Amino acid sequence: MSGEPASADRPVRAGIPEHGRVPRYYALKVRLLELIAELGEGAALPTERELSERYDVSRASVRQAVADLVLDGRLRRRQGSGTFVAGPKLVQRLALVSYTEGLRQQGVDPGRALITLEHLPADENLARELHIEPGAEVVHLERVLLADGERVGLESTFLVSARFPDLLDVFEPAGSLYACLRDELGVVFAGAEERVETVLATPREALLVGTPPGLPMLLLHRVSWEPDGTPFERVRSLFRGDRLSFVTRLGPDS
Missing domain, CATH: 1.10.10.10 (Winged helix-like DNA-binding domain superfamily/Winged helix DNA-binding domain)
Incomplete structure (x- = not known):
């Protein structure tokens, strides 16, 4: 029996159907x-x-x-x-680390371009995730994510307004939100739940990120909470599947 050497980086008989005819x-x-x-x-x-x-x-x-x-x-x-x-994909850890910190660890310069910064009433789904009443005010922050000046994603964050009444006084939209929450507002990130799926970007999202509408994207939903278990943010992050990949480390207690 002969064939290509086994590789951990590709599936066995990649691209070859069982009938053996290679497209x-x-x-x-x-x-x-x-x-x-x-x-x-x-x-x-x-x-x-x-x-x-x-x-x-x-x-x-x-x-x-x-x-x-x-x-x-x-x-x-x-x-x-x-x-x-293309160069190698950027790698982000699925961990309690900010986008900024994750890229800097790879020697990449992170950046953000502000799209939206507004106050909105929370709908029922958002209110349930943030443990607030429907209609309660939240801060909505939407930014294009950059890596060495290249557009690689779109991040939409919702924060409980009552928890952060001074946020807009101390936050610089081009900087790290996590660093601001931690260093300026004393937030302790105790934990988060994150869900990852693949989607096709909407025409608006594709335009903002600078990709064709049909390009598969990686979508992350994240809810973070403080030590008392109270959630304070809901994040929807859309990343280019051709430019980023995600990694996590598993153990017996995961």
């Missing part, structure tokens, strides 16, 4: 991965026509293989410039 686009995708390794990060990929001629495949197969590699985060498209070899 043309997938065979090309494998060859493009070799080309990507040769070109190196930031290099421009040859044009669709050039790849079609080089590998003797249809342009439709080239288009599908490249689209797959974009979704995998191996290639990046730049409007009006072409397609380029």
